[in-house]
Amino acid sequence: xxxxxxxxxxxxxxxxxxxxxxxxxxxxxxxxxxxxxxxxxxxxxxxxxxxxxxxxxxxxxxxxxxxxxxxxxxxxxxxxxxxxxxxxxxxxxxxxxxxxxxxxxxxxxxxxxxxxxxxxxxxx
Numbered sequence: 001x002x003x004x005x006x007x008x009x010x011x012x013x014x015x016x017x018x019x020x021x022x023x024x025x026x027x028x029x030x031x032x033x034x035x036x037x038x039x040x041x042x043x044x045x046x047x048x049x050x051x052x053x054x055x056x057x058x059x060x061x062x063x064x065x066x067x068x069x070x071x072x073x074x075x076x077x078x079x080x081x082x083x084x085x086x087x088x089x090x091x092x093x094x095x096x097x098x099x100x101x102x103x104x105x106x107x108x109x110x111x112x113x114x115x116x117x118x119x120x121x122x123x124x
Contacts, residue, residue, distance in 0.1 A: 006097070008033055037122065042096075044111040044118040052087065060086040066095040067106030074113045089116070096120060 008030060015021040027034060060083055064073050077083050091110075095101035107120035 008037060009097070039122070041119050041121040042107070044108055044120070046111050046115050046117055048115045049117045054087075057087050058082075058085055059088045059090065061090040061092075063092050064094060064106075066093050066098070066101045067104065067109075068095075068101050070101070070104060070106060070109060074110065077110075077114055092123075094120065096122075 011026060011030075012021065012034075015024065021027050062083075067073060077086075077089070083089075094106050094110075096105050096107060097103055107118045110116070111118040
């Protein structure tokens with residue numbers, strides 16, 4: 001996350017609900033920047049990602065609870081007898097730069113550690 005985005009995120013902390021934010025002058029003043037953070041997916045292209053062509057597609061879904069135990073998550077995705085063969089991972093509760101996950105760019109770290117492409121989109 002860049003410094004400008006970090007400042008916007010800090011300002012967002014004063015709003016308890018998205019409806020409060022949308023009614024605010026802060027939202028009107030920063031709508032283009034906020035839309036980039038809140039609505040535009042971020043794509044991580046890993047240079048070593050290679051498709052494995054098979055007659056089927058294995059998809060796994062996992063709520064990783066913000067990525068707070070990222071080393072354990074990476075280990076599981078590398079070694080679990082089924083997860084390690086997933087072609088597509090659908091992960092929810094993935095944080096990017098929040099204090100609860102230690103300020104880590106979780107989708108970027110997962111992409112880098114696993115050699116996968118990734119797409120991250122904020123839920124709210």
